[in-house]
Amino acid sequence: MSPTDGQGNAVLRVRGLNKSFGSNTVLRGIDLDVPRGKVVALIGPSGSGKTTILRSLNGLETPDAGTVTVGARGTAGNGANGAGGGAGAVPQLPELTLDFGAKVTPREVAALRDRSAMVFQHYNLFPHMSVLQNIIEGPVRVQRRPRAEAVAEAESLLERVGLLEKKDAHPFELSGGQQQRVGIVRALALKPQLLLFDEPTSALDPELVDDVLVVIKELAEEGWTMVIVTHELAFARQTADEVVFMDGGVVVERGPASQVLRTPREERTQAFVRRLL
Numbered sequence: 412m413s414p415t416d417g418q419g420n421a422v423l424r425v426r427g428l429n430k431s432f433g434s435n436t437v438l439r440g441i442d443l444d445v446p447r448g449k450v451v452a453l454i455g456p457s458g459s460g461k462t463t464i465l466r467s468l469n470g471l472e473t474p475d476a477g478t479v480t481v482g483a484r485g486t487a488g489n490g491a492n493g494a495g496g497g498a499g500a501v502p503q504l505p506e507l508t509l510d511f512g513a514k515v516t517p518r519e520v521a522a523l524r525d526r527s528a529m530v531f532q533h534y535n536l537f538p539h540m541s542v543l544q545n546i547i548e549g550p551v552r553v554q555r556r557p558r559a560e561a562v563a564e565a566e567s568l569l570e571r572v573g574l575l576e577k578k579d580a581h582p583f584e585l586s587g588g589q590q591q592r593v594g595i596v597r598a599l600a601l602k603p604q605l606l607l608f609d610e611p612t613s614a615l616d617p618e619l620v621d622d623v624l625v626v627i628k629e630l631a632e633e634g635w636t637m638v639i640v641t642h643e644l645a646f647a648r649q650t651a652d653e654v655v656f657m658d659g660g661v662v663v664e665r666g667p668a669s670q671v672l673r674t675p676r677e678e679r680t681q682a683f684v685r686r687l688l
């Protein structure tokens with residue numbers, strides 16, 4: 412089945428994802444669709460399985476069952492305005508389906524990783540490398556792109572987030588908000604089909620949160636396809652097209668951001684949203 416079936420132009424299609432850690436069943440039959448150029452926010456209590464979904468989409472966890480399909484880029488554009496090297500500049504890769512119920516090869520996992528890029532809660536920058544080295548490491552070493560090209564792109568992305576003058580600094584010399592903007596640039600430099608954000612602002616001091624949220628909002632406007640795990644419900648309401656509420660390893664409720672966050676149908680969603688908003 413193609414990820415575009417009945418979905419218009421889906422970039423991501425997840426079906427029946429299951430995952431246990433020992434006797435702890437963490438994901439119980441997760442389905443998720445992300446149309447091209449759309450933003451899906453994953454919300455829910457701590458321990459509900461949100462991070463495990465993201466990690467599964469980036470090849471960092473291996474689910475026990477289910478399929479993940481990352482779609483090929485559509486021929487009629489990808490929902491982005493295409494200008495300025497944004498989502499429109501992402502190269503086309505063939506559609507990929509991993510069936511975790513069968514044996515998944517390291518090559519398939521590498522291909523999945525090549526299509527998605529993760530922005531981590533704690534930035535996960537390499538401490539011994541400069542900002543620039545952190546950004547070009549993936550493009551040059553993993554994707555085998557020419558170094559000069561990777562450097563030029565990294566510099567232009569750094570300029571965009573106001574950090575070009577920090578390119579030779581090391582992560583410890585930057586604030587948390589600056590490190591996270593480098594984390595975002597590092598993900599963009601991989602030219603992924605899909606951007607994954609795992610609570611990108613929850614480790615930041617409150618006064619630094621907005622600097623990072625502004626960058627993510629701009630990416631949404633540019634047409635990047637994104638899945639964002641977040642506790643920032645006001646941000647989710649402004650930025651996400653769809654909100655998915657999870658609890659106990661299942662999707663309890665999903666729908667347009669304003670509906671799920673303002674007028675949730677399910678009691679568990681209502682209780683959660685009331686606590687956070």
Ligand code: ADP
Pocket residue numbers: 432435437455456457458459460461462463464
């Ligand atoms: P959330 O992101 O919603 O807070 P997680 O996906 O991080 O939830 O975790 C879901 C559950 O899986 C938790 O009970 C957590 O303890 C467990 N878990 C996550 N990663 C591991 C791991 N590597 N080993 C064992 N248990 C894990």
